[in-house]
Amino acid sequence: MSDVNASSRDKILxxxxxxxxxxxxxxxxxxxVADAAGLGKSSLFHHFRSKVQLYLAVLERVLGRIEExxxxxxxxxxxxxxxxxxxxxxxxxxxxxxxxxxxxxLRALFxxxxxxxxxxxxxxxxxxxxxxxxxxxxxxxxxGMRNGELRAASAPHVVQTLIGATIFHFASGEIGEGxxxxxxxxxxxxxxxxxxxKTFFHYGxxxxxxxxxxxxxx
Amino acid sequence: MSDVNASSRDKILxxxxxxxxxxxxxxxxxxxVADAAGLGKSSLFHHFRSKVQLYLAVLERVLGRIEExxxxxxxxxxxxxxxxxxxxxxxxxxxxxxxxxxxxxLRALFxxxxxxxxxxxxxxxxxxxxxxxxxxxxxxxxxGMRNGELRAASAPHVVQTLIGATIFHFASGEIGEGxxxxxxxxxxxxxxxxxxxKTFFHYGxxxxxxxxxxxxxx
DNA sequence: CTGCCGCCCGACCGATCGGTCGGAGAGAAT
DNA sequence: ATTCTCTCCGACCGATCGGTCGGGCGGCAG
Numbered sequence: 001m002s003d004v005n006a007s008s009r010d011k012i013l014x015x016x017x018x019x020x021x022x023x024x025x026x027x028x029x030x031x032x033v034a035d036a037a038g039l040g041k042s043s044l045f046h047h048f049r050s051k052v053q054l055y056l057a058v059l060e061r062v063l064g065r066i067e068e069x070x071x072x073x074x075x076x077x078x079x080x081x082x083x084x085x086x087x088x089x090x091x092x093x094x095x096x097x098x099x100x101x102x103x104x105x106l107r108a109l110f111x112x113x114x115x116x117x118x119x120x121x122x123x124x125x126x127x128x129x130x131x132x133x134x135x136x137x138x139x140x141x142x143x144g145m146r147n148g149e150l151r152a153a154s155a156p157h158v159v160q161t162l163i164g165a166t167i168f169h170f171a172s173g174e175i176g177e178g179x180x181x182x183x184x185x186x187x188x189x190x191x192x193x194x195x196x197x198k199t200f201f202h203y204g205x206x207x208x209x210x211x212x213x214x215x216x217x218x
Numbered sequence: 219m220s221d222v223n224a225s226s227r228d229k230i231l232x233x234x235x236x237x238x239x240x241x242x243x244x245x246x247x248x249x250x251v252a253d254a255a256g257l258g259k260s261s262l263f264h265h266f267r268s269k270v271q272l273y274l275a276v277l278e279r280v281l282g283r284i285e286e287x288x289x290x291x292x293x294x295x296x297x298x299x300x301x302x303x304x305x306x307x308x309x310x311x312x313x314x315x316x317x318x319x320x321x322x323x324l325r326a327l328f329x330x331x332x333x334x335x336x337x338x339x340x341x342x343x344x345x346x347x348x349x350x351x352x353x354x355x356x357x358x359x360x361x362g363m364r365n366g367e368l369r370a371a372s373a374p375h376v377v378q379t380l381i382g383a384t385i386f387h388f389a390s391g392e393i394g395e396g397x398x399x400x401x402x403x404x405x406x407x408x409x410x411x412x413x414x415x416k417t418f419f420h421y422g423x424x425x426x427x428x429x430x431x432x433x434x435x436x
Numbered sequence: 437c438t439g440c441c442g443c444c445c446g447a448c449c450g451a452t453c454g455g456t457c458g459g460a461g462a463g464a465a466t
Numbered sequence: 467a468t469t470c471t472c473t474c475c476g477a478c479c480g481a482t483c484g485g486t487c488g489g490g491c492g493g494c495a496g
Binding site for chain 2: 160196204
Protein backbone atom coordinates (compact mmCIF):
# COMPACT_ATOMS: atom_id res chain seq x y z
CA MET A 1 0.00 0.00 0.00
CA SER A 2 1.05 3.57 -0.84
CA ASP A 3 3.77 2.02 -2.99
CA VAL A 4 6.04 4.47 -4.76
CA ASN A 5 6.59 2.08 -7.65
CA ALA A 6 2.92 1.35 -8.09
CA SER A 7 1.68 2.23 -11.54
CA SER A 8 -0.79 5.06 -11.74
CA ARG A 9 -3.55 2.65 -12.61
CA ASP A 10 -2.98 0.62 -9.46
CA LYS A 11 -2.70 3.75 -7.40
CA ILE A 12 -6.04 4.93 -8.71
CA LEU A 13 -7.68 1.60 -7.93
CA UNK A 14 -6.21 1.65 -4.47
CA UNK A 15 -7.43 5.09 -3.45
CA UNK A 16 -10.76 4.65 -5.24
CA UNK A 17 -11.41 1.47 -3.28
CA UNK A 18 -11.00 3.26 0.02
CA UNK A 19 -13.17 6.16 -1.08
CA UNK A 20 -15.97 4.08 -2.58
CA UNK A 21 -16.03 1.90 0.52
CA UNK A 22 -16.53 4.97 2.68
CA UNK A 23 -19.04 6.96 0.66
CA UNK A 24 -20.26 4.73 -2.15
CA UNK A 25 -20.39 5.15 -5.88
CA UNK A 26 -22.58 8.24 -6.00
CA UNK A 27 -20.86 9.84 -3.05
CA UNK A 28 -17.38 10.00 -4.55
CA UNK A 29 -16.52 12.28 -7.46
CA UNK A 30 -13.80 11.71 -10.03
CA UNK A 31 -12.14 14.88 -8.86
CA UNK A 32 -11.81 13.49 -5.36
CA VAL A 33 -10.33 10.23 -6.60
CA ALA A 34 -7.86 12.12 -8.78
CA ASP A 35 -6.72 14.34 -5.92
CA ALA A 36 -6.25 11.34 -3.64
CA ALA A 37 -4.20 9.61 -6.33
CA GLY A 38 -2.11 12.72 -6.93
CA LEU A 39 -3.30 13.12 -10.52
CA GLY A 40 -5.42 15.46 -12.57
CA LYS A 41 -9.01 14.51 -13.14
CA SER A 42 -8.45 14.08 -16.88
CA SER A 43 -5.83 11.44 -16.21
CA LEU A 44 -8.42 9.14 -14.67
CA PHE A 45 -10.23 9.03 -17.98
CA HIS A 46 -7.03 7.95 -19.67
CA HIS A 47 -6.98 4.79 -17.55
CA PHE A 48 -10.74 4.21 -17.24
CA ARG A 49 -13.30 5.12 -19.82
CA SER A 50 -15.94 6.23 -17.35
CA LYS A 51 -16.77 6.43 -13.68
CA VAL A 52 -18.82 3.25 -13.89
CA GLN A 53 -15.87 1.38 -15.37
CA LEU A 54 -13.58 2.59 -12.63
CA TYR A 55 -16.06 1.46 -10.01
CA LEU A 56 -16.48 -1.94 -11.60
CA ALA A 57 -12.70 -2.33 -11.89
CA VAL A 58 -12.35 -1.62 -8.18
CA LEU A 59 -15.08 -4.10 -7.40
CA GLU A 60 -13.56 -6.76 -9.59
CA ARG A 61 -10.22 -6.33 -7.87
CA VAL A 62 -11.85 -6.83 -4.49
CA LEU A 63 -13.75 -9.89 -5.63
CA GLY A 64 -10.64 -11.26 -7.29
CA ARG A 65 -8.74 -11.23 -4.01
CA ILE A 66 -11.63 -13.00 -2.30
CA GLU A 67 -11.94 -15.60 -5.02
CA GLU A 68 -8.21 -16.37 -5.06
CA UNK A 69 -8.20 -16.86 -1.35
CA UNK A 70 -11.42 -18.77 -0.81
CA UNK A 71 -11.85 -21.05 -3.80
CA UNK A 72 -8.69 -23.15 -3.19
CA UNK A 73 -9.96 -24.03 0.26
CA UNK A 74 -12.99 -25.78 -1.15
CA UNK A 75 -10.72 -28.09 -3.15
CA UNK A 76 -8.86 -29.40 -0.09
CA UNK A 77 -9.18 -33.05 0.79
CA UNK A 78 -10.71 -32.53 4.23
CA UNK A 79 -14.17 -32.84 5.73
CA UNK A 80 -16.92 -30.29 5.30
CA UNK A 81 -16.70 -29.00 8.86
CA UNK A 82 -12.96 -28.54 8.52
CA UNK A 83 -13.40 -26.77 5.19
CA UNK A 84 -15.98 -24.47 6.68
CA UNK A 85 -13.60 -23.57 9.51
CA UNK A 86 -10.79 -22.76 7.14
CA UNK A 87 -13.15 -20.86 4.86
CA UNK A 88 -14.29 -18.68 7.74
CA UNK A 89 -10.70 -18.12 8.86
CA UNK A 90 -9.63 -17.11 5.37
CA UNK A 91 -12.57 -14.80 4.77
CA UNK A 92 -12.13 -13.07 8.10
CA UNK A 93 -8.40 -12.72 7.48
CA UNK A 94 -9.13 -11.08 4.16
CA UNK A 95 -11.74 -8.74 5.62
CA UNK A 96 -9.37 -7.76 8.42
CA UNK A 97 -6.33 -7.25 6.19
CA UNK A 98 -8.27 -5.20 3.66
CA UNK A 99 -10.44 -2.92 5.77
CA UNK A 100 -12.30 -1.51 2.76
CA UNK A 101 -13.43 -4.88 1.48
CA UNK A 102 -16.38 -5.58 3.76
CA UNK A 103 -18.09 -2.28 3.04
CA UNK A 104 -17.24 -2.47 -0.62
CA UNK A 105 -18.94 -5.85 -0.85
CA LEU A 106 -21.99 -4.75 1.05
CA ARG A 107 -22.33 -1.66 -1.10
CA ALA A 108 -21.84 -3.68 -4.25
CA LEU A 109 -24.77 -5.78 -3.18
CA PHE A 110 -26.95 -2.70 -3.42
CA UNK A 111 -25.43 -0.82 -6.27
CA UNK A 112 -24.90 -3.73 -8.58
CA UNK A 113 -28.57 -3.66 -9.40
CA UNK A 114 -28.59 0.01 -10.30
CA UNK A 115 -26.31 0.16 -13.33
CA UNK A 116 -27.14 -3.20 -14.87
CA UNK A 117 -23.91 -5.13 -14.45
CA UNK A 118 -24.67 -7.39 -17.35
CA UNK A 119 -24.24 -4.59 -19.86
CA UNK A 120 -20.63 -3.65 -19.18
CA UNK A 121 -18.05 -6.38 -19.75
CA UNK A 122 -16.38 -5.58 -16.43
CA UNK A 123 -19.74 -6.05 -14.79
CA UNK A 124 -19.97 -9.54 -16.15
CA UNK A 125 -16.57 -10.36 -14.68
CA UNK A 126 -17.82 -9.09 -11.34
CA UNK A 127 -20.92 -11.24 -11.59
CA UNK A 128 -18.87 -14.27 -12.51
CA UNK A 129 -16.47 -13.93 -9.60
CA UNK A 130 -19.27 -13.36 -7.12
CA UNK A 131 -21.22 -16.32 -8.44
CA UNK A 132 -18.15 -18.55 -8.28
CA UNK A 133 -17.56 -17.81 -4.61
CA UNK A 134 -21.21 -18.15 -3.64
CA UNK A 135 -21.81 -21.32 -5.60
CA UNK A 136 -18.62 -22.86 -4.25
CA UNK A 137 -19.43 -22.41 -0.59
CA UNK A 138 -23.09 -23.31 -1.11
CA UNK A 139 -22.23 -26.56 -2.84
CA UNK A 140 -19.67 -27.45 -0.20
CA UNK A 141 -22.19 -26.96 2.58
CA UNK A 142 -24.88 -28.85 0.70
CA UNK A 143 -22.50 -31.79 0.27
CA GLY A 144 -21.63 -31.73 3.94
CA MET A 145 -25.32 -31.91 4.75
CA ARG A 146 -25.93 -34.78 2.37
CA ASN A 147 -22.98 -36.58 3.94
CA GLY A 148 -24.55 -36.22 7.32
CA GLU A 149 -21.47 -34.35 8.46
CA LEU A 150 -23.53 -31.20 8.90
CA ARG A 151 -27.07 -30.84 10.17
CA ALA A 152 -29.71 -31.00 7.43
CA ALA A 153 -30.88 -27.45 6.66
CA SER A 154 -31.21 -25.12 3.72
CA ALA A 155 -27.69 -24.59 2.37
CA PRO A 156 -28.53 -21.23 0.73
CA HIS A 157 -30.00 -19.94 3.98
CA VAL A 158 -26.89 -21.02 5.86
CA VAL A 159 -24.77 -19.19 3.31
CA GLN A 160 -26.86 -16.04 3.75
CA THR A 161 -26.32 -16.29 7.48
CA LEU A 162 -22.62 -16.97 7.00
CA ILE A 163 -22.13 -13.95 4.76
CA GLY A 164 -24.12 -11.79 7.10
CA ALA A 165 -22.17 -12.95 10.13
CA THR A 166 -18.77 -12.27 8.57
CA ILE A 167 -19.14 -9.37 6.18
CA PHE A 168 -21.64 -7.42 8.22
CA HIS A 169 -19.44 -7.64 11.28
CA PHE A 170 -16.42 -6.15 9.56
CA ALA A 171 -18.51 -3.54 7.81
CA SER A 172 -20.24 -2.42 10.97
CA GLY A 173 -17.68 0.23 11.84
CA GLU A 174 -18.56 2.46 14.74
CA ILE A 175 -21.77 0.61 15.54
CA GLY A 176 -19.88 -2.63 15.88
CA GLU A 177 -17.14 -1.03 17.91
CA GLY A 178 -19.72 0.50 20.20
CA UNK A 179 -21.33 -2.90 20.67
CA UNK A 180 -18.05 -4.70 21.25
CA UNK A 181 -16.63 -1.93 23.35
CA UNK A 182 -13.37 -1.89 21.41
CA UNK A 183 -11.76 -1.91 18.00
CA UNK A 184 -12.91 -4.32 15.29
CA UNK A 185 -9.60 -4.74 13.55
CA UNK A 186 -7.07 -5.33 16.30
CA UNK A 187 -5.34 -8.69 16.13
CA UNK A 188 -7.09 -9.76 19.31
CA UNK A 189 -10.54 -8.67 18.14
CA UNK A 190 -10.07 -10.49 14.85
CA UNK A 191 -9.01 -13.64 16.65
CA UNK A 192 -12.05 -13.47 18.92
CA UNK A 193 -14.40 -12.95 15.99
CA UNK A 194 -12.97 -15.97 14.24
CA UNK A 195 -13.49 -18.15 17.31
CA UNK A 196 -16.99 -16.86 17.97
CA UNK A 197 -18.01 -17.34 14.36
CA LYS A 198 -16.57 -20.81 14.00
CA THR A 199 -17.99 -21.96 17.31
CA PHE A 200 -21.39 -20.56 16.44
CA PHE A 201 -21.44 -22.41 13.16
CA HIS A 202 -20.18 -25.58 14.81
CA TYR A 203 -23.17 -25.52 17.10
CA GLY A 204 -25.53 -24.18 14.45
CA UNK A 205 -24.73 -26.96 12.00
CA UNK A 206 -24.03 -29.76 14.46
CA UNK A 207 -25.85 -33.03 13.87
CA UNK A 208 -25.31 -33.96 17.46
CA UNK A 209 -24.33 -32.20 20.67
CA UNK A 210 -21.13 -30.25 20.33
CA UNK A 211 -18.88 -31.00 23.31
CA UNK A 212 -19.26 -27.90 25.41
CA UNK A 213 -16.66 -26.61 27.84
CA UNK A 214 -18.67 -27.39 30.96
CA UNK A 215 -20.35 -30.46 29.52
CA UNK A 216 -23.62 -29.63 31.25
CA UNK A 217 -26.57 -31.98 30.79
CA UNK A 218 -30.24 -31.98 31.64
CA MET B 219 -49.06 3.20 1.90
CA SER B 220 -49.84 5.63 -0.95
CA ASP B 221 -52.56 7.06 1.25
CA VAL B 222 -54.66 9.80 -0.30
CA ASN B 223 -55.15 11.48 3.05
CA ALA B 224 -51.48 11.37 3.92
CA SER B 225 -50.07 14.77 4.64
CA SER B 226 -47.42 16.03 2.28
CA ARG B 227 -44.81 15.55 4.93
CA ASP B 228 -45.64 11.89 5.32
CA LYS B 229 -45.81 11.44 1.59
CA ILE B 230 -42.33 12.89 1.26
CA LEU B 231 -40.97 10.61 3.97
CA UNK B 232 -42.59 7.63 2.32
CA UNK B 233 -41.17 8.16 -1.16
CA UNK B 234 -37.81 9.33 0.17
CA UNK B 235 -37.46 6.13 2.17
CA UNK B 236 -37.90 3.99 -0.92
CA UNK B 237 -35.48 6.11 -2.94
CA UNK B 238 -32.77 6.33 -0.29
CA UNK B 239 -33.00 2.59 0.29
CA UNK B 240 -32.39 1.98 -3.40
CA UNK B 241 -29.66 4.46 -4.18
CA UNK B 242 -28.46 5.92 -0.89
CA UNK B 243 -28.14 9.45 0.38
CA UNK B 244 -25.74 10.75 -2.23
CA UNK B 245 -27.48 8.94 -5.05
CA UNK B 246 -30.87 10.60 -4.67
CA UNK B 247 -31.45 14.26 -5.46
CA UNK B 248 -34.07 16.51 -3.91
CA UNK B 249 -35.56 16.98 -7.35
CA UNK B 250 -36.16 13.26 -7.66
CA VAL B 251 -37.79 13.05 -4.24
CA ALA B 252 -40.01 15.99 -5.07
CA ASP B 253 -41.14 14.49 -8.37
CA ALA B 254 -41.91 11.17 -6.71
CA ALA B 255 -43.95 12.95 -4.06
CA GLY B 256 -45.79 15.03 -6.66
CA LEU B 257 -44.40 18.31 -5.38
CA GLY B 258 -42.06 21.03 -6.49
CA LYS B 259 -38.50 20.87 -5.24
CA SER B 260 -38.91 24.07 -3.23
CA SER B 261 -41.74 22.52 -1.27
CA LEU B 262 -39.42 19.95 0.22
CA PHE B 263 -37.47 22.72 1.87
CA HIS B 264 -40.66 23.97 3.44
CA HIS B 265 -41.00 20.68 5.34
CA PHE B 266 -37.33 19.88 5.87
CA ARG B 267 -34.58 22.42 6.30
CA SER B 268 -31.98 20.50 4.33
CA LYS B 269 -31.31 17.24 2.56
CA VAL B 270 -29.48 15.89 5.59
CA GLN B 271 -32.49 16.60 7.79
CA LEU B 272 -34.81 14.84 5.39
CA TYR B 273 -32.53 11.83 5.37
CA LEU B 274 -32.28 11.72 9.12
CA ALA B 275 -36.06 12.07 9.45
CA VAL B 276 -36.52 9.08 7.15
CA LEU B 277 -34.00 7.12 9.14
CA GLU B 278 -35.61 7.99 12.42
CA ARG B 279 -39.00 6.88 11.15
CA VAL B 280 -37.54 3.53 10.15
CA LEU B 281 -35.81 3.07 13.49
CA GLY B 282 -38.94 4.18 15.31
CA ARG B 283 -40.97 1.38 13.75
CA ILE B 284 -38.30 -1.13 14.69
CA GLU B 285 -38.04 0.13 18.23
CA GLU B 286 -41.80 0.10 18.79
CA UNK B 287 -42.02 -3.45 17.59
CA UNK B 288 -38.96 -4.98 19.20
CA UNK B 289 -38.58 -3.33 22.58
CA UNK B 290 -41.89 -4.56 24.07
CA UNK B 291 -40.85 -8.15 23.38
CA UNK B 292 -37.89 -7.84 25.70
CA UNK B 293 -40.21 -6.92 28.55
CA UNK B 294 -42.29 -10.10 28.29
CA UNK B 295 -42.29 -12.52 31.19
CA UNK B 296 -40.87 -15.46 29.27
CA UNK B 297 -37.52 -17.19 29.05
CA UNK B 298 -34.58 -15.88 27.07
CA UNK B 299 -34.86 -18.48 24.33
CA UNK B 300 -38.54 -17.71 23.90
CA UNK B 301 -37.83 -13.99 23.80
CA UNK B 302 -35.16 -14.50 21.19
CA UNK B 303 -37.58 -16.46 19.02
CA UNK B 304 -40.22 -13.78 19.23
CA UNK B 305 -37.64 -11.08 18.65
CA UNK B 306 -36.48 -12.79 15.47
CA UNK B 307 -40.06 -13.29 14.31
CA UNK B 308 -40.91 -9.66 14.89
CA UNK B 309 -37.79 -8.31 13.23
CA UNK B 310 -38.26 -10.50 10.18
CA UNK B 311 -41.92 -9.53 9.99
CA UNK B 312 -40.94 -5.89 10.02
CA UNK B 313 -38.23 -6.34 7.39
CA UNK B 314 -40.65 -8.27 5.18
CA UNK B 315 -43.54 -5.84 5.57
CA UNK B 316 -41.34 -2.81 4.93
CA UNK B 317 -39.12 -3.84 2.06
CA UNK B 318 -37.04 -0.65 2.20
CA UNK B 319 -36.09 -1.07 5.84
CA UNK B 320 -33.30 -3.62 5.57
CA UNK B 321 -31.34 -1.64 3.02
CA UNK B 322 -32.05 1.61 4.76
CA UNK B 323 -30.58 0.22 7.98
CA LEU B 324 -27.55 -1.22 6.29
CA ARG B 325 -26.90 2.04 4.49
CA ALA B 326 -27.40 4.01 7.66
CA LEU B 327 -24.68 1.93 9.21
CA PHE B 328 -22.28 3.33 6.64
CA UNK B 329 -23.54 6.83 6.15
CA UNK B 330 -24.17 7.66 9.75
CA UNK B 331 -20.46 8.15 10.23
CA UNK B 332 -20.14 10.57 7.33
CA UNK B 333 -22.29 13.50 8.42
CA UNK B 334 -21.60 13.35 12.14
CA UNK B 335 -24.96 12.35 13.56
CA UNK B 336 -24.24 13.89 16.91
CA UNK B 337 -24.38 17.40 15.51
CA UNK B 338 -27.94 17.45 14.19
CA UNK B 339 -30.68 16.96 16.79
CA UNK B 340 -32.42 14.43 14.52
CA UNK B 341 -29.17 12.55 14.36
CA UNK B 342 -29.12 12.22 18.11
CA UNK B 343 -32.64 10.78 18.05
CA UNK B 344 -31.44 8.25 15.48
CA UNK B 345 -28.49 7.33 17.64
CA UNK B 346 -30.71 6.95 20.69
CA UNK B 347 -33.21 4.66 18.99
CA UNK B 348 -30.49 2.51 17.49
CA UNK B 349 -28.69 2.25 20.80
CA UNK B 350 -31.92 1.34 22.61
CA UNK B 351 -32.61 -1.58 20.30
CA UNK B 352 -29.05 -2.85 20.32
CA UNK B 353 -28.59 -2.53 24.05
CA UNK B 354 -31.92 -4.19 24.69
CA UNK B 355 -31.25 -7.32 22.70
CA UNK B 356 -27.64 -7.51 23.90
CA UNK B 357 -28.64 -7.33 27.54
CA UNK B 358 -31.38 -9.89 27.06
CA UNK B 359 -28.96 -12.35 25.49
CA UNK B 360 -26.34 -11.68 28.16
CA UNK B 361 -28.89 -12.41 30.86
CA GLY B 362 -29.93 -15.61 29.14
CA MET B 363 -26.30 -16.67 29.10
CA ARG B 364 -25.78 -15.84 32.74
CA ASN B 365 -28.94 -17.83 33.55
CA GLY B 366 -27.49 -20.82 31.83
CA GLU B 367 -30.48 -20.80 29.48
CA LEU B 368 -28.21 -19.96 26.58
CA ARG B 369 -24.71 -21.18 25.85
CA ALA B 370 -21.98 -18.99 27.30
CA ALA B 371 -20.53 -16.84 24.52
CA SER B 372 -19.89 -13.20 23.74
CA ALA B 373 -23.30 -11.52 23.71
CA PRO B 374 -22.16 -8.63 21.46
CA HIS B 375 -20.75 -11.07 18.94
CA VAL B 376 -24.00 -13.01 18.94
CA VAL B 377 -25.87 -9.78 18.33
CA GLN B 378 -23.60 -8.94 15.42
CA THR B 379 -24.32 -12.36 13.95
CA LEU B 380 -28.02 -11.96 14.61
CA ILE B 381 -28.21 -8.59 12.87
CA GLY B 382 -26.18 -9.89 9.99
CA ALA B 383 -28.33 -12.97 9.61
CA THR B 384 -31.60 -11.04 9.55
CA ILE B 385 -30.93 -7.66 8.01
CA PHE B 386 -28.38 -8.80 5.48
CA HIS B 387 -30.73 -11.47 4.22
CA PHE B 388 -33.56 -9.08 3.51
CA ALA B 389 -31.22 -6.51 2.03
CA SER B 390 -29.55 -8.97 -0.28
CA GLY B 391 -31.97 -8.40 -3.15
CA GLU B 392 -31.06 -10.07 -6.40
CA ILE B 393 -28.01 -11.82 -4.95
CA GLY B 394 -30.14 -13.42 -2.27
CA GLU B 395 -32.84 -14.36 -4.74
CA GLY B 396 -30.26 -15.93 -7.00
CA UNK B 397 -28.91 -17.92 -4.09
CA UNK B 398 -32.33 -19.02 -2.86
CA UNK B 399 -33.64 -19.58 -6.35
CA UNK B 400 -36.81 -17.63 -5.66
CA UNK B 401 -38.27 -14.44 -4.20
CA UNK B 402 -37.17 -13.15 -0.80
CA UNK B 403 -40.43 -11.56 0.20
CA UNK B 404 -43.11 -14.09 -0.61
CA UNK B 405 -45.07 -15.29 2.42
CA UNK B 406 -43.55 -18.73 2.05
CA UNK B 407 -39.98 -17.45 1.74
CA UNK B 408 -40.43 -15.27 4.81
CA UNK B 409 -41.78 -18.20 6.78
CA UNK B 410 -38.85 -20.36 5.76
CA UNK B 411 -36.34 -17.67 6.68
CA UNK B 412 -37.91 -17.34 10.11
CA UNK B 413 -37.67 -21.07 10.72
CA UNK B 414 -34.12 -21.35 9.43
CA UNK B 415 -32.97 -18.40 11.49
CA LYS B 416 -34.65 -19.50 14.71
CA THR B 417 -33.45 -23.06 14.33
CA PHE B 418 -29.93 -21.91 13.60
CA PHE B 419 -29.86 -19.79 16.72
CA HIS B 420 -31.41 -22.56 18.78
CA TYR B 421 -28.53 -24.80 17.85
CA GLY B 422 -25.97 -22.01 17.92
CA UNK B 423 -26.84 -20.97 21.45
CA UNK B 424 -27.84 -24.33 22.88
CA UNK B 425 -26.25 -25.32 26.19
CA UNK B 426 -27.23 -28.90 25.59
CA UNK B 427 -28.21 -30.98 22.60
CA UNK B 428 -31.13 -29.46 20.80
CA UNK B 429 -33.77 -32.15 20.31
CA UNK B 430 -33.20 -33.01 16.68
CA UNK B 431 -35.66 -34.75 14.42
CA UNK B 432 -33.88 -38.07 14.68
CA UNK B 433 -32.96 -37.59 18.33
CA UNK B 434 -29.41 -38.79 17.81
CA UNK B 435 -27.04 -38.78 20.78
CA UNK B 436 -23.38 -39.35 21.27
C1' DC C 437 -63.97 42.46 2.79
C1' DT C 438 -59.40 42.37 4.65
C1' DG C 439 -55.38 40.51 6.42
C1' DC C 440 -52.81 36.72 7.85
C1' DC C 441 -50.85 32.11 7.45
C1' DG C 442 -49.65 27.56 5.79
C1' DC C 443 -48.46 25.40 1.60
C1' DC C 444 -46.67 25.47 -2.72
C1' DC C 445 -44.26 26.94 -6.93
C1' DG C 446 -40.98 28.88 -10.82
C1' DA C 447 -36.92 31.17 -11.37
C1' DC C 448 -32.61 31.62 -10.10
C1' DC C 449 -27.87 31.08 -7.54
C1' DG C 450 -22.97 29.34 -7.20
C1' DA C 451 -20.83 25.01 -7.03
C1' DT C 452 -19.89 20.64 -8.59
C1' DC C 453 -20.94 16.74 -11.49
C1' DG C 454 -19.04 13.34 -15.37
C1' DG C 455 -16.79 13.79 -19.46
C1' DT C 456 -14.16 15.94 -23.73
C1' DC C 457 -10.47 18.13 -26.13
C1' DG C 458 -6.02 19.78 -27.63
C1' DG C 459 -1.74 19.85 -26.43
C1' DA C 460 2.66 19.50 -23.33
C1' DG C 461 6.48 16.65 -21.90
C1' DA C 462 9.37 12.52 -21.68
C1' DG C 463 11.36 8.36 -23.75
C1' DA C 464 12.23 5.04 -27.36
C1' DA C 465 12.80 3.91 -32.09
C1' DT C 466 14.06 5.21 -36.59
C1' DA D 467 16.34 15.27 -35.76
C1' DT D 468 11.94 13.42 -36.42
C1' DT D 469 8.24 10.91 -35.24
C1' DC D 470 5.39 7.98 -32.46
C1' DT D 471 3.51 6.58 -28.06
C1' DC D 472 2.38 6.89 -23.47
C1' DT D 473 1.02 9.69 -19.66
C1' DC D 474 -0.61 13.58 -17.97
C1' DC D 475 -2.88 18.14 -17.55
C1' DG D 476 -5.74 22.77 -17.78
C1' DA D 477 -9.55 24.58 -19.79
C1' DC D 478 -13.87 23.93 -20.94
C1' DC D 479 -18.79 21.79 -21.74
C1' DG D 480 -23.79 21.07 -20.55
C1' DA D 481 -26.25 19.16 -16.84
C1' DT D 482 -27.42 18.71 -12.28
C1' DC D 483 -26.53 19.52 -7.47
C1' DG D 484 -28.49 21.64 -2.78
C1' DG D 485 -30.50 25.66 -1.51
C1' DT D 486 -32.79 30.60 -1.67
C1' DC D 487 -36.17 34.00 -2.82
C1' DG D 488 -40.38 36.36 -3.87
C1' DG D 489 -44.68 35.67 -4.76
C1' DG D 490 -49.23 33.14 -5.80
C1' DC D 491 -53.17 30.73 -3.96
C1' DG D 492 -56.79 29.07 -0.68
C1' DG D 493 -58.78 28.88 3.84
C1' DC D 494 -59.73 30.99 8.08
C1' DA D 495 -60.13 34.79 11.69
C1' DG D 496 -61.18 39.42 12.41
